[in-house]
Amino acid sequence: MxxxxxxxxxxxxxxxxxxxxxxxxxxxxxxxxxxxxxxxSEAQEKHRQLYRDALAWRKQLSRQNKRYLEGYCIANGVIDSYGIPLAWSRFALRLHLQKIKFVPALTTTELVEGEAVDQQYTTGDATSYYLHDTVWITQTFTPAITGKLTKLNIKMSRNYDPGDFVIQINTTNENGYPTDNVLCSKDFYSEPITEEEPGDWYYYTFDPLPSLTEEVVYAIIMHGKPGGTNPQLYWRQDATAPQYFRGCAYTSVNSGGTWTRRLYNDCMFQTYMLVPGEKITYGTLHVRHPALLTVVQKRGEQLVKGYDTLSSLDEEYLTGQVGLDVEKGDIIEVTTLPGVSYRYEV
Structure with a gap:
């Protein structure tokens, strides 16, 4: 033209x-x-249907709605290319046909790696497993993340006779039983451990740090070394109704030669993993349209924010912009006043 x-x-x-x-x-x-x-074409037909829907929506507007739209254009400077305020009929079509604008302002930052608890069972310890040089105790666990194991936390006590003990991480076989493959181990002397029940928590670290893989079963094994009068440790356990479902306890009375699975027993433990640093993208997102009705922000299955009834012709107010604090991967679902829906992924 x-x-x-x-x-x-x-x-x-x-x-x-x-x-x-x-x-x-x-x-x-x-x-x-x-x-x-x-x-x-399919695109033409889709656009024609959108226009038909716009005409149908405009047709059902009440006289009061039309007057409000007419006055809104005059009061807010909604004009055409000639500088003339839009008639209510043209503005109504614009409300239906105009697409939503998503305007992001994002930045990317690399997080510093840090230590965090990965697996743990810390409640319900009414009894203990005793262990020494021939009686070995194992608690299996399944990491939820891949990374380096920085330390173990074990709840236990000892008897009157201190002695030398070993704590180690072994692999398991396809049935979940401990193998002889030792990933890391640490010798320690039991004298600092309390003799009082129900015991206390004690940390152990390994050098070098072992690397563990998520969803692979590993075994924490503790046992004594030969020597001393009768040194024993008492590893606290839940033998009633344990709720750790990513492993269980095992016992051996022949220094790890054979193992017995204790499916309904779990020992008290915590594993700490070095969570690697990752890049995150975050910032603000502006959602713009002459008449927004609803805006919903989701992060995975979590509802972050939700706005309802942002515009109303009967109440005579329109919302043209909403600002959101977003992260990469967030889903934004928006509905305009005429009922047209849009979906945007950050």
Whole structure:
């Protein structure tokens, strides 16, 4: 469509060959008449249906709604290309047809790696397993993340005779039983451990730090070394209704030669993993449309924010912008006042 100036002063109206002349606001406009296609594309039909829906929505507006839209355009400077306030009928179509704008302002930051508890069972310890140089006790566990094991936390006590003991991490076989493959071990002397029941928590670290893989079963094994009168440790355990379902206790009375699974027993333990640093993208997102109705922000299955009834013709108010604090991967679901829905992933 082209605006034309006729220096001769003649005014053309109507179709002449492949050209159509029109007049609008005192100016002459020339358009090229294109033949209609015999077959409508899918995109064309989708747009036509959207326009039909817009016409149907406009038609059902009440007289009060129309007056409000007319006044809104005048009061808020909603104008056409000639600077004239839009009529309510054109503004109503714009509300339905105009797409939502999602304007992100994001930044990316790399987090520093840190230590965190991965697996643990810390409640319900009414009794203890005793262990020494021939009686060995194991608690299996399944990491939820891949990384380095920084330390173990064990709840236990000892008898009157201190002695030398070993704590180690072993692999397990396909049935979950401990193997002879030792990933790391540490010798310690039991004298600092309390003799009072129900015991206390004690940390143990390994050098070098072992690397563990998520969803792979490993075994924490504790046992004594030969020597001393009768040194024993008492590893606290829950033998009633343990709730740790990613491992269980095992006992051996022949120094780890054979193991017996204690499916309904769990020992008290905590594993600490070095969580690697990761890059996160976050920032703000502005959602813009002349008449927003609802805005919902989700992060996975979690509802972060939700806005309802942002605009109403009957109550005579329109919301044109909403700002959100977002992270990469957030899902934004938006509905406009006419009922058109949009979905955006940060």
């Amino acid at each position: 082209v605006k034309i100036q006729n220096v001769m002063g003649d005014v053309k109206i109507g179709r002449q060959g492949e050209v159509v002349y029109q007049r609008k606001y005192g100016e002459q406009i020339r358009s090229v008449a294109a033949p209609k296609r015999a077959i409508v």
